[in-house]
Amino acid sequence: xxxxxxxxxxxxxxxxxxxxxxxxxxxxxxxxxxxxxxxxxxxxxxxxxxxxxxxxxxxxxxxxxxxxxxxxxxxxxxxxxxxxxxxxxxxxxxxxxxxxxxxxxxxxxxxxxxxxxxxxxxxxxxxxxxxxxxxxxxxxxxxxxxxxxxxxxxxxxxxxxxxxxxxxxxxxxxxxxxxxxxxxxxxxxxxxxxxxxxxxxxxxxxxxxxxxxxxxxxxxxxxxxxxxxxxxxxxxxxxxxxxxxxxxxxxxxxxxxxxxxxxxxxxxxxxxxxxxxxxxxxxxxxxxxxxxxxxxxxxxxxxxxxxxxxxxxxxxxxxxxxxxxxxxxxxxxxxxxxxxxxxxxxxxxxxxxxxxxxxxxxxxxxxxxxxxxxxxxxxxxxxxxxxxxxxxxxxxxxxxxxxxxxxxxxxxxxxxxxxxxxxxxxxxxxxxxxxxxxxxxxxxxxxxxxxxxxxxxxxxxxxxxxxxxxxxxxxxxxxxxxxxxxxxxxxxxxxxxxxxxxxxxxxxxxxxxxxxxxxxxxxxxxxxxxxxxxxxxxxxxxxxxxxxxxxxxxxxxxxxxxxxxxxxxxxxxxxxxx
Numbered sequence: 001x002x003x004x005x006x007x008x009x010x011x012x013x014x015x016x017x018x019x020x021x022x023x024x025x026x027x028x029x030x031x032x033x034x035x036x037x038x039x040x041x042x043x044x045x046x047x048x049x050x051x052x053x054x055x056x057x058x059x060x061x062x063x064x065x066x067x068x069x070x071x072x073x074x075x076x077x078x079x080x081x082x083x084x085x086x087x088x089x090x091x092x093x094x095x096x097x098x099x100x101x102x103x104x105x106x107x108x109x110x111x112x113x114x115x116x117x118x119x120x121x122x123x124x125x126x127x128x129x130x131x132x133x134x135x136x137x138x139x140x141x142x143x144x145x146x147x148x149x150x151x152x153x154x155x156x157x158x159x160x161x162x163x164x165x166x167x168x169x170x171x172x173x174x175x176x177x178x179x180x181x182x183x184x185x186x187x188x189x190x191x192x193x194x195x196x197x198x199x200x201x202x203x204x205x206x207x208x209x210x211x212x213x214x215x216x217x218x219x220x221x222x223x224x225x226x227x228x229x230x231x232x233x234x235x236x237x238x239x240x241x242x243x244x245x246x247x248x249x250x251x252x253x254x255x256x257x258x259x260x261x262x263x264x265x266x267x268x269x270x271x272x273x274x275x276x277x278x279x280x281x282x283x284x285x286x287x288x289x290x291x292x293x294x295x296x297x298x299x300x301x302x303x304x305x306x307x308x309x310x311x312x313x314x315x316x317x318x319x320x321x322x323x324x325x326x327x328x329x330x331x332x333x334x335x336x337x338x339x340x341x342x343x344x345x346x347x348x349x350x351x352x353x354x355x356x357x358x359x360x361x362x363x364x365x366x367x368x369x370x371x372x373x374x375x376x377x378x379x380x381x382x383x384x385x386x387x388x389x390x391x392x393x394x395x396x397x398x399x400x401x402x403x404x405x406x407x408x409x410x411x412x413x414x415x416x417x418x419x420x421x422x423x424x425x426x427x428x429x430x431x432x433x434x435x436x437x438x439x440x441x442x443x444x445x446x447x448x449x450x451x452x453x454x455x456x457x458x459x460x461x462x463x464x465x466x467x468x469x470x471x472x473x474x475x476x477x478x479x480x481x482x483x484x485x486x487x488x489x490x491x492x493x494x495x496x497x498x499x500x501x502x503x504x505x506x507x508x509x510x511x512x513x514x515x516x517x518x519x520x521x522x523x524x525x526x527x528x529x530x531x532x533x534x535x536x537x538x539x540x541x542x543x544x545x546x547x548x549x550x551x552x553x554x555x556x557x558x559x560x561x562x563x564x565x566x567x568x569x570x571x572x573x574x575x576x577x578x
Contacts, residue, residue, distance in 0.1 A: 032311040032549065035557055039092035043309075045554030047574025052265040053553065055567070056277045058291035059426070060244030060270045060456040065224035067144045067196050069493035070463045072158035074292070074317070074475035074563050075455075079268050081567040082236035082249045083228060085133070085195035089568055090477050090561035096191065101125065101257030102133060102233060104174070107190050112515060114167065115185045119194065121174040124256040127198045128232035135171025138178065140199035140209060142166045143216050147491065153213035155220055156463075156493040161485040161512055162192055185513045187520035188481045197223050198231055235261045235571035244456050245270050259571040266570065272426050272455055274298045278548075281308055287550040290558055290566040292317055292473065293427050294546035307551050315545030316560050317473035318363050319430070321437065321538040324468050326498040329417055334399040336535035337384070339419075339469070341395075342444045343437050344387025349541050351436060352429045363539040366487065366528050367480045374480075374521040378529045385538055389443050396444075409445035418447040419468035422461060425452035430471050433540070437469070462496040470496075473543055475563040481520055484508055484527050487537070497536060504530040552576050 034042035057078055063071035066080065077084075087107075088098040098106055104122040109115070125133045143151040145163030157163060165184030170177050178194065186192070197219075202209045207219035227241035235257055236249035249266040269286065271277050274293065278301045280286040294312055302310045323330050323339060330336055345362055353360035361370055362385070364377040383391050400412035409417040421438060423430040431452070438448040448469070453461050461467060476483055485508045486492050490500040504527060511523040531537060547558040547566050555572040562568040 031551075032309045032547065032557065035092070035311055035313075039557070039559075040095075043549070043554060043557045045574075046577040047262040047554055048577040049262055050264050051262070051575035052267070053263060053288070053573060053575070054267040054269055054286045056271045056280065056286045056289035056291075057268055058270075058272065058274065058277060058289065058293075059424075060272065062244060062456055062459060063224035064227055064243060065197075065220060067141070067157055068220060068224055069156045069158045070459055071224055072494070073459055074473075075270075077475070077563045078565065078567050079241075079247045080228070081234070081564045082247075082266060082268075082570050083128075083232035083234040083238055083252070085137075085233035087191065087193055087195070089564070090559075091568070092557065092559045092561060094478055094561050099257075101235065101255050102195070107192075109189060109515075110177070111179075112185070114182050115180040115189065115515070117178045117189055117192070119176045119178070121176065122256050123174065124254075125233070126254050126256065127200070128237050128252045128254045129198075129230060130254075131198065131200050133195065133198075133233060135169060135176050136199040136210075137197075138169045138171070138176050138194055140202065141194060141196045142169055142178075143209065144196060144220055147493075149213060151213055152216040152220065154217045158494050159482055159486040159492065161482060161489065161492075161508075162186065165512070183509075183513060185515045186481055187515055187517040188479050189515070191479050195233070197228075201231060235259065236266055255571075257571060261571055262574045266573070268567075274428075278302065278305075281305065281548055281550075284550070287553055288548055288556060288566070290545065290547040292475075292543060292545060293429050294544055295428050298546060302546075302548055308548055309551050310546055310548040311558065312544055312546045313558065314542040314560055315558070315565065316477060316563055317475045317543040317545070318366075319433070319471065319473050319540040319543050320366075321433075321469060321471050321540065322467075322497050323536060324465055324470075324497045325500070325534075325536060326465060327419075327468050329411065329415075329419065330468060332399075332411075333535055334395060335401075335411075335417065337382075338392040338396045338444065339441065339446070340384040340535050340538045341382075341386060341392040342389055342440045342446075343385060343538060344440050345385035345538070345540055347387060348433050348436050352432050353541075353544070360541050360544065363541050365525075366531060366537060366539055367484055367524050368521075368528075369542060374525065376525045376528075378525070378532045379539070382532055384532065384535065385540075387440055389440070392444055403445050407445050408447065416447065417445070418449070420449045420451045421469040421471070422451050422453050422467040423471040424455050424458055426455050429543075433471055437471075463493070465496060465498060477561050477563060480524050481511055484511055484524050488527065488531050499531070499534055499536045501530065501534055504534070 031043040059075040061076035065071045102125045104120045108118045145157040147160030165180045167181045168179045202219040207215040209216040232252045237252040240248040247268045251261040277289045349360045368375040423434045441448045486494045554576045559568045
């Protein structure tokens with residue numbers, strides 16, 4: 001995506017983690033060193049015609065449909081970035097960049113009541129198979145995220161807040177108009193995702209998606225089970241793929257974007273574990289990676305590797321610990337509060353940040369980074385994350401909890417408090433976090449069993465609520481309205497721990513109904529405060545991430561403001577001409 005059309009809202013980049021070293025420091029200059037001060041243009045250069053890049057992904061996915069809660073994760077989002085019909089995304093400077101391969105101009109708000117948004121498709125915007133992108137594709141996406149059994153029977157969208165509020169979608173020529181019901185507004189209407197899969201392919205597979213809600217749901221399953229080969233709305237088209245393993249791209253000759261694609265082939269290859277990725281980088285068998293975590297061994301090995309540039313900085317994800325409110329034990333908010341108070345976040349940060357040689361700052365808001373103008377600290381006053389065992393024990397004792405002679409915590413009914421703690425097994429920082437949290441809760445008398453999760457199974461574990469306590473990361477961008485509803489709305493399929501707070505739901509409804517961005521930020525902070533009071537999610541830190549790049553590549557850089565990280569601008573990637 002070329003940086004031509006930009007939204008009026010610019011969100012300053014965050015540096016929540018202080019970098020102690022960039023690249024190999026003074027030993028070897030690195031084009032990535034400029035990223036601290038020129039985040040959107042560092043590592044720029046002229047591209048040669050042709051070439052092939054193999055890029056490692058450090059996690060996998062189980063299905064191909066990111067609109068479904070069970071498939072939706074950052075790895076799938078990255079794997080599909082070469083062909084996905086995104087409305088746009090934020091660049092490393094926090095500016096919103098419209099997808100010029102699809103749209104001729106920025107979306108236009110034509111009415112505030114009911115909220116009505118007009119989209120103008122670019123002439124030539126197509127699915128890479130001879131079919132133009134049109135109004136049916138907008139309607140298909142609407143049905144897939146509506147959570148309405150009259151449109152998609154049994155669908156479980158990752159987020160249904162916007163889709164459920166659409167009243168109608170109409171088209172005239174290359175103009176598509178989306179009208180919402182009278183109850184819905186959004187301060188972030190211009191960022192809404194309006195496309196996903198080609199409606200004509202669903203029809204070609206025999207699904208009467210417009211008229212049969214069951215067929216609509218079955219078509220969603222079909223897209224989940226089948227790799228997107230043979231169609232594309234991006235600069236590349238998929239020629240071969242296996243879920244959770246790899247995606248092979250070649251240039252899409254029908255892409256309507258202006259940026260010229262110079263590569264002959266782009267391969268995304270899953271390599272679970274930092275050790276495997278760094279080994280392949282050192283051997284020159286892959287050209288780069290932007291893994292979601294980093295450790296000291298990675299840094300040491302990269303420092304000693306010729307022809308590889310690297311940088312470590314705060315990424316788009318934030319680590320957090322969630323509790324399952326539907327559990328027999330953790331349905332009690334008193335126990336949840338005690339658990340979150342007992343966990344010592346500062347100790348976790350000091351122990352894990354030392355692994356990557358960083359001074360890290362604790363995250364104190366679920367929606368806004370600590371340097372955001374909208375930031376408010378809602379956590380410190382509650383004691384959550386303080387590691388204060390005495391405080392945690394006190395609130396439990398007041399609620400009728402006791403301890404047996406062996407120091408084991410018992411409920412007011414005399415049941416032993418035993419919980420499982422789950423985390424992805426390939427992430428060393430999460431393993432350390434789990435061990436430290438286990439030690440904290442053991443001091444409170446809680447028996448905690450560590451139960452790691454294979455990376456590919458994270459989505460199914462979360463979606464199935466197969467945890468008492470779980471540590472994972474939300475990958476975000478500078479928006480916050482939809483994220484709040486996705487995390488906490490009682491009807492959200494991504495509210496994995498089953499929080500059900502009617503008062504919070506009401507605030508989320510109001511948040512989704514205002515066009516005033518300042519008012520939206522106030523409501524978002526109110527929602528954060530209520531979620532904290534519910535003792536549901538404990539933020540830890542903005543995750544430190546690394547990018548490592550062969551020095552033969554140009555226009556490849558990291559992006560904290562995008563879930564796709566370095567892949568946000570794959571159309572511009574290339575092999576250096578020099």
